Amino acid sequence: MQSDNPVIRVRDLVVGFGDTVVLDRVSLDVFRGEILGLVGGSGSGKSVLLRTIIGLLQKREGFIEILGADIDRMDFEERRAIERRCGVLFQHGALFSSLTVLENVQFPMREYLNISRGFMDDVARAKLDMVGLSARDAKKYPSELSGGMTKRAALARALALDPEIVFLDEPTSGLDPIAASDFDALIRTLQQTLGLTVFMVTHDLASLANICDRIAALANGRIVAAGSLATMKASADPWVHAYFSGRKEPRVLNTNSMQPS
């Protein structure tokens, strides 16, 4: 599944705001066709790393390469071409509130592709169906959607141009465990059918265990461990150890220990 040349290559990345350094020499590879889960405590800079890679934040030092192109040495056209091959699912969906769900999905198509209305409707409906939204949902406005539907609609928009890489910022946050595991399964299915590379920031242990091929852990501004779930569980880093083999999991999942006190 993994090839030797990564689709995203981050080297010695330093990002900070004012006096605080959020990311301190972070290096990370994402390989074609894998689902990479990025974990880290709240405020550890996961979203900052994601936003820096997609170009929403400026880096101080370091080197980022997406699909073989150095993002510092791109002119406007190249940058547009790369952005077109990436889709982003924002944490709160970031659907345009004045457009219906269908129009939201069509928005990138309308901007980038010169195609007829009928074809656009067709493809957008197919995408919405793939993420599990019905034709009736397609006519709704974002304010009329539930949390899970918002995430699905936002995923459909992220996939609108059939990107090669999809960035997901906490895709399952705010969903109940059943909806979250449905959404995980959806990401897995889409990743397989469309051949996507997925870069996912998450807090959800279940997503990490079920769908991530590889996990990277961010703590104190650095990647402290990267590898499969087994590697993470065996890691000596105290934060990673607490996260993956912490006391939280058995207490939640083991009903026998719930003795009345």
Next chain:
Amino acid sequence: MKSELLKSVDDGDKSKLKASGAWTADRAHELDAIVQDFAVDRAITRTSEIDATGIEALDTFGARTLDRLVRTSATQKGQALLLGLPSRFSDLFNRVSQAADKPLEVAEGGWSLGGGIDAIRRTITRIGCGFSDFLAMLGEIGSASFRVALKPRSFRLTSFVSQLDRVAWQAVPIILLITFLIGCIIAQQGFFHFRKFGADEYVVDMVGILILREIGVLIVAIMVAGRSGSSYTAELGSMKMREEIDALRTMGLDPVEILVLPRVIALIIALPILDFLGSMAALYGSGLTAWIYGNMSPEIFIARLKDAISITHFKVGIIKAPFMALAIGVVACAEGFAVKGSAESLGRQTTSSVVKSIFLVIVLDGLFAIFFASIGM
């Protein structure tokens, strides 16, 4: 077929299509053209086989096109067969094809009589709802002020003072400037036209009465509706969008009492003050114009003004101010609470708040004119 993505091959009695290359979003325009040509070109619709062996890359756009080709020919005589689609694309193709099987919801048709009547009905209902929202807000403000009157300590003094600072104190410079200019313009126009009849002196009467009774309060009320009414709607609307108002309700607090009452009362107090200041600025402006443009010395202007106006004229203007303030405040807050989730809705309600409150101010002014005329003021 012109496109290199799809070529037609004549193979004896059967016509075949050969698909090749990258069927991806990058070439969506070509794919779109293929389907459209295909639907038009009757010769092609006899196709019985589509050979997909040559497809090198396929995404949703390509898969949907392929699916449409198969379907278009299938609806004609004979069923087209899709052959040799590389197995790595079959999952995607099947998934897209399956999505297209789902029935569409009934699409909205064009204009129809029923639809037109329905649109009129909805507009009328919306206007009715707007009116009942206004009345409801007025009632809620009434009951909230009654409650506060019984328990004066529950009045939000801090909020009231800060609103008063915003709508009265901070509005003073712009109100003074605008009314000063309006006063100058009215006086200049008066002198220009009255001079033809040799009626220069009556300009002072006109200016005095017009400004004190009508123009002062109207200009100030319209300015306040645009300046403070719109900001009330936008503030309350964005609080509504972010569920802050729901949060207040769940804490057992009344948003009308906490948010609306201090704002409306601040407006009711601010408008008469601004009206007074504005009228004075307008009189000052017209006096200045009389001196410079009309060659009327300030002493004569003031003496003439004393004769021309009485305290009644001033009262007529200032009595209207609190009522106009109430109308502006109620409309602004009712529109703010009517904001729904989207950014567009916030913009629409803010516009409608300004338009409605200016309209109401003018209607109120007309009603007051009738009222004062009938009681002889």
